[in-house]
Amino acid sequence: MMNARIEEGITPRTGKQAGDDFITVEGLGKTFSENRMFGSSGSAVRAVDGASFTVRRGETLALVGESGCGKSTLGRLLLRLIEASEGEVTVDGTRLMALSQGDMRNMRAKMQMIFQDPYGSLSPRRSISQIISEPLEVFGMVQSSRQRRERVAELLSQVGLSPTFMDRYPRQFSGGQRQRIGIARAISVNPQFIVADEPVSALDVSVQAQIVNLMQDLQQSRGFSYLFIAHDLSVVRHIADRVAVMYLGRIVEIGPKARIYNAPSHPYTQALLSAVPEPDPETRRARIILKGDVPNPANVPSGCSFHTRCPIAQDICKRERPKLAETATATATATEIGHLAACHFAKPMPIPVG
Known part of the structure; x- marks a missing residue:
């Protein structure tokens, strides 16, 4: 987690105006079949279950949740790196x-990915120039060796690296430099x-703020949208415009960042936020300890998948799966509209201070 010193190193977000919807996701799902070897039952694993949301032009939608909840799978589904x-x-x-x-390959000029592991995502046998210029060559954006090197030099400068690095290899760089x-x-x-x-999860804490600031600066200058997948809610607070919370393959809450952090509606979101370290005792939230373990994704509970760990679950939660529904009140401001939660008893409320 980011400590207070690193948080101070992150440039505060300016008030961006969200544009129209650029990506619309409707009922997206992915089921994997378990390996039948070694006596496995061969039951299906529902990695992503009915995800529906939008990503607006120029915004950052953060996707958060515990490890194994389906965040990375959802990101790959959006790019069709795996088929839904x-x-x-x-x-x-x-x-x-x-x-x-063929058409999907051309579409990928509009859609790219930054991977978690800066060590494993770069080929050790290729120079930095070859790694960066490969997409340019695939999409026919450079016509000569000279043009390619000029473009690589420009890109290295934009991410804060010297153009003289282009003939070096990934092993000669630190984790933060590799992510750049x-x-x-x-x-x-x-x-x-x-x-x-x-x-930024694979990077030293001291480097995380630098990468977050770089991503924000590039977004402001280029205007692209992010789906920012993370489990560190301290990082998300600084880069996101909206936040989607995922549990066992399902999106259980989504809304404007301020609304999610200040008045979360779903009990799972409340528990996640209560675990975020706060250096100031006056603003430290009371810790919510969830009972039990995350269920086996091959055997998701009926009804609300969170009911086995939920502190406010009732009988209806075991029987009926709640739908994402608006939680904002009639007096909500324009920035609060669009706050949805999948809970039978959703109620926006501040997390009590401990």
Whole structure:
């Protein structure tokens, strides 16, 4: 988790005006079949279950939740790096599931990814110039060796690295520098949407703020949208415009960042936020300890999947799966509209201070 010193190093977000919807996700789901070897039952694992949301132009939608809840799978589904079992993703009016492999390859000039591991996502056998220029060559954006090197030099400068590094290899760089290289590769084709899959979780805490600030600066100058996947809610607070909370493959709450952090409606969101370290005892929240363990994703509980750990669960929670529904009151401001929670007893309320 980021401590107070690192949080102070992150540039506060300016008040951006969200644009129209660029990506629309409707009922997206992915089911994996378990390996039948070694006596496995072969039952299906529902990694993503009926995800529906939008990503607006120029905004950062953060996707948070415990490890194994399906965040990374959802990010890959949006780019069709893995194929969905059902549902639809529409990007700028184009239905992705209807595209051929060739057309989808062209669409990826609009959609790129920043991977979690800056060590594993860069080929050790290729120079930095070759790594960054590969997307440029695939999409025909450079016509000569000279043009390619000029473009790579420009991209390295934009991510805070010296152009003289282009002939070096990934092993010669630190984790933070490698992640900057990965970012340069992702932005090389001028995408409109980037899935950032836990882009700072593998980095030293002292470097995380630098990468977050870089991503914000690039977004302001280029105007693209992020799906920022993370489990560190301290990082999310600084980069997100809206936050979606995921539990066992389902989105259980989504809304404007201020609304999620100040008045969460779902008991799971409340528990997550109560675990965020607060250096100031006056603002420290009372810790909510959830009972039990996360259920086996191959055997998701009936009704609300959170009911086995929920402190306010009742009989209806075991029988009926709640739908995402508006939680804002009639007096909500414009910035609070669009706060949805999948809970039979959702009620926006501040987390009590301990």
